[in-house]
Amino acid sequence: MKKLVIITCLLLTQCVLAQTEEDRIRETLTKYIDGSTGGQPKLLKEAFHQDLNLYYVKNDQISIWSGKDYIADTKEGKPTGEKGRIFFIDYTNNAAVAKVEIASPGKTPYIDYFMLLKTEGTWTIIHKMFTKKKK
Template sequence: MRILKTNFNNSDTNKKDDLEQITEVLLNYIEGTANGQPERLRKAFNPNFNLYTVEKDTLWIRSGEKYISNIKVGEKSNRKGSIISIDIEKDAAIAKAEIIVPNWRVFTDYFLILKYEGTWKIVHKSYTWRELLKA
């Protein structure tokens, strides 16, 4: 995992704690999808979240619960994910991640992450992708 950019002053202890917690949330998503661990996705996401993307100039909205239900327990994939950036302000954060599915696509994920009831949760995910050249 790599974090290329964060937006906070290194002397701010609370934001360091928040950064660690947000990183854990994002890793629950990245590693949970790669390793067939839907329970980790449920820890990462607000139960009412949706996924948003545009395909052929049409907005597609997908149920978060349906997305999680497609992750089969123990079914690993060859996805490789990395955190590109995290930007935190008080109880709100945005993050960007890149997911590479070899010989298929590179997904760019954008997350809205909020801290409520003492916990950071992904409340919104939008994404796009580009095709990879076949090796």
């Protein structure tokens, strides 16, 4: 029995070690997607840096939406019906960029661009810009 426990622990350790940096970045982006589309503000808090702002263009001017307000506008337990898809991830050492699409049937999708940094083994979204796809 002891041998089985030891072998199981070793196999689990191997699986954890096999996780790539891209997998870890994807986990953070998935927290964002699930948090924003699934009505789970707690996941957004886990994914976002506390001082994150969202940047977008409105009336041909740069507008800023605080991350705290964005999280506050996410209604707990109220899914939006949207789906998220990660288009790409690029990283070097502890810095990464990513592109995500958030789409709802029959509506123009949003495109999100993220900057992430890794500290203490955890990837955090530190910056978000977004726009709507043109029809």
